[in-house]
Amino acid sequence: MSCGHCGAAIVGEIKKGKYVYYHCTEYRGACSDPYTREADLDAQFAAVLEGLRFDDEVLGWVRAALIESHMDASRHHEEAITRLETEHRKFQHRIDAIYIDKIDGVITPEFYDQKRTEWRAEQERCQRSIASHRNANDSYMQDGVRLLELASSAGRLFRQQVGAEKRRLLGFLVSNCTLAHGKITVTLKQPFDMIAGAAAATKSNEPAAGANVAGHPDSALRSKRTNGTSRHFTGPIAQRFGADFALGYRCGYAQQVRAVQDPTRRGA
Numbered sequence: 001m002s003c004g005h006c007g008a009a010i011v012g013e014i015k016k017g018k019y020v021y022y023h024c025t026e027y028r029g030a031c032s033d034p035y036t037r038e039a040d041l042d043a044q045f046a047a048v049l050e051g052l053r054f055d056d057e058v059l060g061w062v063r064a065a066l067i068e069s070h071m072d073a074s075r076h077h078e079e080a081i082t083r084l085e086t087e088h089r090k091f092q093h094r095i096d097a098i099y100i101d102k103i104d105g106v107i108t109p110e111f112y113d114q115k116r117t118e119w120r121a122e123q124e125r126c127q128r129s130i131a132s133h134r135n136a137n138d139s140y141m142q143d144g145v146r147l148l149e150l151a152s153s154a155g156r157l158f159r160q161q162v163g164a165e166k167r168r169l170l171g172f173l174v175s176n177c178t179l180a181h182g183k184i185t186v187t188l189k190q191p192f193d194m195i196a197g198a199a200a201a202t203k204s205n206e207p208a209a210g211a212n213v214a215g216h217p218d219s220a221l222r223s224k225r226t227n228g229t230s231r232h233f234t235g236p237i238a239q240r241f242g243a244d245f246a247l248g249y250r251c252g253y254a255q256q257v258r259a260v261q262d263p264t265r266r267g268a
Helices: 038-050 056-103 109-136 140-152 154-160 163-173 192-200 235-267
Strands: 010-015 019-024 174-180 183-188 211-213
Touching: 019 038, 038 154, 038 163, 038 183, 056 109, 056 140, 140 154, 140 192, 154 163, 163 174, 183 192
Parallel strands: 183 211
Antiparallel strands: 010 019, 174 183
16 A cells, blocks of 8 residues: 555554554655554445445346356357367377378388478367366356355455455455555455446445545446346346456456455455
8 A cells, every 4th residue: 555645655554552554654755644543444435345346136137147158158168179189180180191191102101200390289279279268167157156145245244354355355456555645545356346346336435534446437336226226237247247357257256256255255
């Protein structure tokens, strides 16, 4: 966490033997930013993490979209595997045929060795790609749903945890944070920034006092609700979010899943 005024680091300091206050280190010169109580910071961080929580109805839409996206991805992987297996057999047929040509004296042994080496390399490439497609199908959808569910519980888990575990959880979820005048501004890591934006569209409440999530304007948090769900985050929109999340998940969000699981299990 850094100072929102001068950019220097923020540190904690114990007062009266038991109260923790955070303040600017003034490493870059005198800074007028006041001390902030740890309890106030905790309340603001908890409010930000509560912003990752979906309504059950919306979470169901997103889960369904992830499942549908996974089915589409599975078909893609299966088709790719079939195509690669066909390609692998094609190179094997070529190797078999050119071996007969070598035996019959149609080609030289040197030419045979050259082409065989080339086609064996192509077969190995096919095998690596097949293995990659098979591994991609294993459990990404289940982990993606679990990531959403864990993010939805982040605020509650943060409130339950002690200082060291709270900092560890924030380290997994937050990429940057500044403190100015006792108020924090938080930038969430991917995919939690996307989750926060989608979750915000389901809520009509204003942001918690002092808590700001960078990149998510107040207007997104003021969406009017109908029957408990935002008019602007209906089923089709939630499905599109689920599809976008699934695509991003396949492109790299998966590494966040296990990182988030450990601290939340201990805090549950």
